[in-house]
Amino acid sequence: MMRKQSWLLKSSLLGLFFLTAYLMPPPDKTPPSDSVIPELRTQCPPGFRKNEHNECVAINLYQQYDSPNNQGVGGLQTAPPPIRDGFSPQQIDLGRYLFFDPVLSVDGKLSCASCHQPEKGFSDGLATSIGHQGKKLKRSAPSLWNVAYLERLFWDGRATTQEEQIQTSLYSKEEMANTPENLLHTLNGIEAYQKMFRAAFPRKDYNDGIALDEIYTAIAAFQSSLVSLNSRYDRYAHGYHEALNQKEIEGLNVFRSFVARCAECHTPPLFTNQQFAVIGSPEPTGVPLDPGAQVPFHDKSLRGAFKVPTLRNIEKTAPYMHSGSFPSLHEAVEFYTKGRGHAVPEDETLYLHWHIWEPNLSGYEIDRLVDFLKTLTDEAFMPQVPKTLPSELISNALNSKDPGT
Ligand code: HEC
Ligand code: HEC
Secondary structure (H helix, E strand, O other): OHHHHHHHHHHHHHHHHHHHHHHOOOHHHOOOOHHHOOOOOOOOOOOEEEOOOOOEEEOOHHHHOOOHHHOOOOOOOOOOOOOOOOOOHHHHHHHHHHHHOHHHOOOOOOOHHHHOEHHHOOEOOOOOOEOHHHOEOOOOOOOOOOHHHOOOEOOOOOEOOHHHHHHHHHHOOOOOOOOHHHHHHHHHOOHHHHHHHHHHOOOOOOOOOOOHHHHHHHHHHHHHOOOOOOOHHHHHHOOOHHHOOHHHHHHHHHHHOOOOOHHHHOOOOOOOOOOEEEOOOOOOOOOOOOOEOHHHHOOHHHOOEEEOOOOOOHHHOOOEOOOOOEOOHHHHHHHHHOOOOOOOOOOOOOOOOOOOOOOOOOHHHHHHHHHHHHOOOOOOOOOOOOOOOHHHHHHHHOOOOOOOO
């Protein structure tokens, strides 16, 4: 009796299995169901507190100090400048998917993360980046840590807002080479993105689909969440003196000294004063001088000037300078002591900054500076790389792309 029952059970289960298999559409034609569309996070990333308007507000220990203007330049306990915050957790999370998704580029091959790789300090390890169709670009990819504090973007400062910078990255023929029309068309064709944008930008009328502004806001929200202010150096600055060893403290002292003058431009806590300076760093052999900020500012005195870059996570972003001319941190630091203007082409007269001079640093001091710069590494708020991308969900489901491309 028992045996017969179990046989019956088995065969009916088997029948059920074949019946379902028969009724189910083949898996590669299934559109993504709600369950596989990623749910956007409702919590703010670390370093942000959610207020009653569902906005993520930055919190860090530097906010306890006075305004940067009340303190001497290079002081350790100074407030950072205002940060771009106030995005919702959903917008930040949607931006994370967009940032890693190559679907943003015209041929689906480059994502923001191709050139701003998390494990390389959000740079790419190249002297100058490789853009659309393998084109070698003129400048190196800057780190994106603490970009939310910056008043001007790009090496030459030609963008004044993140939205402007994001459009340059998306639509420049040399970078992602997309067009606004094509980008909208692509994203609106992906059901997963439609749902995610609706969750991140709730509004009554969604008949006209995803809007360009929403794309820019989401990307700005994500890159604004990349905050790095919790390094060993920061613990030292807040008063925990054991955070740095003796050699690193020596390096910090050289960095702040009136001989080396590093902190005059690379001012804590961001390690940039956000100004433009001509330091006369070299171009790679055979490459003509990059006019830098002269072009957007229409100012001859800014010929060869670049935005003072942050030194946060600098250990991770070799090679260094706007065209990646120094492979190591040691070489980048040594540049400052090789003689004022030593690398300026002979046919150029540049207005070198007055803090660029002849500090005659010893080999020992250069080594200590490098030790100190490595204490600025902090990746505690490293975001997670998405496991699946909304564009892949749709392309895998429709089997329109070879797996692995
Ligand atoms: C092909 C490589 C490449 C891609 C793709 C790319 N970038 Fe960049 N990014 C660069 C380079 C190179 C620069 C510096 C350009 C310059 O200063 O002229 C830069 C500059 C920036 C800056 C300015 C940082 C600063 O300190 O001034 C930000 C922010 C940025 N990119 C974010 C993004 C985002 C977001 C995306 C995707 C929408 C993106 N990038 C796509 C290479 C790339
Ligand atoms: C007059 C302002 C100024 C002073 C002083 C100064 N720097 Fe710089 N620093 C800059 C600028 C501007 C750049 C970018 C130049 C370029 O790309 O060609 C830069 C670039 C760097 C870089 C490479 C950053 C990157 O992301 O590639 C390092 C490292 C650096 N500086 C360290 C130092 C150290 C150490 C000192 C002191 C010995 C110092 N700087 C003094 C303005 C300054």
